[in-house]
Amino acid sequence: MSLDFKPGAFSDFFRDETFRESFTYRNSPDAIRRFPFPFDRDEYMYSVNMEPHVPGRKGSVFEKTFDVDEHYVSEMIDRAKVLADDPLRCQSLPHMTLAGWDTLELIMEAKARDYPQWFSLTKEGDRWHWINRPLGIDHTFTFLDESTLPYGPFEYIMRQTQGDWTLQDERDGTLWLDAGVATSQADWSADFDIGMNFHEWHAPVPLAHDLGVFDRALKFLLKLQHGSPVRRFNWTMTVNPLLDTSPENYPKWGPTKTTLTQENLGRKQHLRVELQSLYRLPRSNAIAFDIRCYLGSFEQIVTVPKWGRRLHRIVRDLHPDLATYKGFIRNRPAMAEWLSKYDDGAPTSPGWWPED
Template identity: 80%
Template sequence: MGLDFNDETFRNDFTFKNSPRAIRRFPFPFDRDDYMYSVNMEPHVPGRPGSVFEHMFDVDEHYVAEMRDRAQVLADDPLRCQSLPHMTLAGWDLLELIMESKARDYPQWFELHKNGNHWHWINRPLQIEQKFTFLDETTLPCGPMEYITRQAQGDFTLQDQRDDNLWIEAGMVTTQADWSLDFDIGMSFHEWHAPVPKAHQMGVFDRALKFLLKLQHGAPVRRFNWTMTVDPLLDTSPENYHIWGPTKTTLTRENIGHRQHLRVELQTLHRLPRSNAIAFPIRCYLIKFEELVTVPKWARRLHRVVRDIDPELATYKGFIRNRELMVEYLSQFDDGAPTSAGWWPDA
């Protein structure tokens, strides 16, 4: 795959933007004109060539810039990466999964050579080369989970399974949508999902937990989640609410197209082989409204979703204050035509 990595920023001057190719492969999360919270799981199998589903872990034009931003977040707040002592084996499982997947799917950028437990990892975009002994933490510059997730887009949590429940007990979380690893670590599945409205009354999380407890190694699953973000800020954490929270008051008719972003999470879940833990990668994609509306189908559909969404969900997703402004802007691109099923631009 021929691809140039963007030299861009997700803070201060916000030079982030999507190329035309990135716009067309954006994982638009709505397959219909309305929205209600649901489990919406499907097998995480290879998708159409060029899509974000083509490979196990998507590497795109924002890779280098996102890894640079992650390093900055960690320098400012090391607690964004935590792992309880009993989760080290799960960290090695995750390292193996990511290294093997990237070396297989992107051989032009990543290489992994194995001689028994003696491994040699090469990451060309980040100019990293590391020889280490698998399962020997002293041969890496940091723990295995931290080492590999400093080189992988998106956030990652590791859930230990015990007592018929899942417990979030390790993670690398620097691109989250208003939740805190430092607050959630040690919580059970229902505890960390407690803030989500409507879903508990509908039994969504009871069904999701039953499903995940039966997740098998080699059969990962995926789902979408979404919210809204003013400016292309990856780090919308509670710890930094004083930075990004007030920006919601600065949107106008004149700047909403450029500054308002749809934020989509491609969430995948993988059973890990040695630890029996579950890895939960959460890959964040951003697209500004003025980019999104270049796909007419998406513009029509997003207008209808935002216009008709339950106010409680709009509040939970953080855009109730600017909902009417969004509806006004998007309505310009909704001609009332029917919108076909699916989210692909050409569907």
């Protein structure tokens, strides 16, 4: 299998870890303190919950436009493996090439600006020189000329970018999911959903349609302006630090849900957080949607007392339809039992930050 890049060095920052078989993925203590815990109160129900994606608290995952963290290199190795196994995980319909270039530009400019120690972009007219030191990439290409890249522009930049992404074309008053990459997805099939409109690809989500969540979200997104990105959280649960919880591979990872015990649950059960951000693209007028996945084991989450208390209450009280849709209804009692040891009933402070 060719990885197309030579990781420069894991260095003392990027962790050398796996998201499969041996599952050596862990968060460092610093990474847990900056974990994007998605619950700002002790209960959860769907909402649009969008806010401007502006630089946030220093050191947090909101500090930079695209958070590059200690898992970057290992996640890119995992993505390359998934794409080698199943090229259908990255697709772009023919009319989405320009949106792919828009996305490449957005990411390269942001990373070169925010992380000059790792990324560099210099332009001489249409000749762009891109250096990605963590992945060992040093490449000169012609912007908007596909023949100068080893992949289409979307796949090229996605192989260097954490998170699953979709690109939405806007027409007929709705958004069409016409390009996407999914190697760290919460059980949705990019291959199946590509070509669908906004309401179609969200169709399987329970309750939210009746709450009007998707009508409001679409209305909001159609007004999204270039230069004013927005973000929101979503979350689910995953057994083992497995990025690729695809429906394609469900027969392989589904059985792991039956392996939890009170002894191993803290180590194996992970809260899976999606930091979703959306960007209007300048040339294509498409919308890029970044679904960035963060995994935190229960035993690491509960090292923050406020999060331990709150996660217990969320898991215990969640609407059963949501626990079913999120795929953990069978393990909910075991999870709630394990978490109850970290909930002394004390009140929690508002907001998702770790302080009490």
